[in-house]
Amino acid sequence: xxRFRELARMPHTSCPMPHARNMQMAIDRYAAAGSICVxxxxxxxxxxxxxxxxxxxxxxxxxxxxxxxxxDEEPLFAGGLGLDSIDALEIVVMLESEFGMKxxxxxxxxxxxxxxxxxxxYVEQKLAREKSA
Amino acid sequence: xxxxxSLPHQIPFRAASAVMRRDEKTIEGSFLCTANDFLxxxxxxxxxxxxxxxGLVFDSAAHGMLTGIDGFEVAxxxxxxxxxxxxxxHEASFGGVHRFSxxxxxxxxxxxxxxxxxxxxx
Numbered sequence: 512x513x514r515f516r517e518l519a520r521m522p523h524t525s526c527p528m529p530h531a532r533n534m535q536m537a538i539d540r541y542a543a544a545g546s547i548c549v550x551x552x553x554x555x556x557x558x559x560x561x562x563x564x565x566x567x568x569x570x571x572x573x574x575x576x577x578x579x580x581x582x583d584e585e586p587l588f589a590g591g592l593g594l595d596s597i598d599a600l601e602i603v604v605m606l607e608s609e610f611g612m613k614x615x616x617x618x619x620x621x622x623x624x625x626x627x628x629x630x631x632x633y634v635e636q637k638l639a640r641e642k643s644a
Numbered sequence: 645x646x647x648x649x650s651l652p653h654q655i656p657f658r659a660a661s662a663v664m665r666r667d668e669k670t671i672e673g674s675f676l677c678t679a680n681d682f683l684x685x686x687x688x689x690x691x692x693x694x695x696x697x698x699g700l701v702f703d704s705a706a707h708g709m710l711t712g713i714d715g716f717e718v719a720x721x722x723x724x725x726x727x728x729x730x731x732x733x734h735e736a737s738f739g740g741v742h743r744f745s746x747x748x749x750x751x752x753x754x755x756x757x758x759x760x761x762x763x764x765x766x
Contacts, residue, residue: 597712597761600738607736617739 551635560631567627570605571598583628591626599624612637650704651695656682659692660699660730671700675728675748685722689730689756693746696732697762701742708742708762716758726750740764 551559564578567587571594585591588599602624606612612634614620623633647666651658665672675692677685694710702708722728732746740763747757 596739596741596763597743600736600741600743600761603738604736604743614738620739 556631556635559634560627563627563630563634566605566609567602570601581627584626586626587624587630602630606634610634610638612641647699651699652707653695656680658695659688660695661692661727663696663699664729666700669700669734670731671696672729672731675730677722677724677726677728679724681724685724685726685728686718686756689722689728689748690716690746690758690760692728692730693732693744693748693758694760694762696730697734697742697744697746697760700732700734700744701737701762702764707765709765710760711741711763712761714759714761716756716760718756720750720753720755722748722750722755728755735759 560583561578564581567573567581568576568578581592588594594602599620603614603620606614623629647663648658648660651660653659659675661674661676663671663673673692673696675689677688681688683691690713691710698708728748728750730746730748732744734742734744736743742762743759744762745757745759747754749755
């Protein structure tokens with residue numbers, strides 16, 4: 512717990528946006544918790560969803576789009592944002608560079624990449640699994 | 645059979661002229677610009693990059709399609725007679741789609757660079 516307090520006080524200079532800073536702190540809390548399973552709070556989850564929306568907008572070069580324009584349950588691919596297979600690859604690269612995740616199972620990625628909510632749940636699950644390993 | 649002759653693109657559609665070096669993630673080759681090229685030199689270099697990229701990730705039994713180009717920049721003119729040295733790096737792949745970065749230089753000066761995508765043909 513002391514480690515968590517220490518991490519929470521750290522200036523997160525690599526994340527200039529407040530919500531990104533909160534997200535970084537949530538990830539730090541995971542790291543501080545070690546093998547103890549800690550469920551993300553609803554606020555942390557909302558921060559994660561917002562960060563994912565911002566990353567999608569930045570990485571996929573959505574001009575004139577704000578995070579608020581993307582619904583949590585809106586389909587990312589067919590019928591929703593209309594992403595394609597190239598965008599799926601960019602999401603994989605984004606998860607790897609931003610969260611240090613490796614996405615290998617292409618079949619299950621179809622479900623995980625369905626919406627922002629499912630993507631956030633996937634990131635949470637992978638981070639928790641990696642921390643407990 | 646040489647690697648170049650296994651490409652689905654043959655003359656006059658083959659832009660990749662020669663391969664100098666190849667490892668798991670990188671391929672280095674050349675494109676010889678001529679006055680007979682049917683597209684502008686910069687587009688021909690982009691095509692050559694795609695052909696090198698295809699040679700890097702696909703074997704002779706599978707082929708790819710150029711499905712996307714991103715951030716392609718031309719920093720210098722390419723003239724007939726120039727030999728463009730091309731370096732293509734495989735950056736990522738997922739679900740049959742591959743992402744590459746490429747650059748082309750003439751006499752040591754970078755003249756084109758960009759990112760492109762190849763998808764496996766069904």
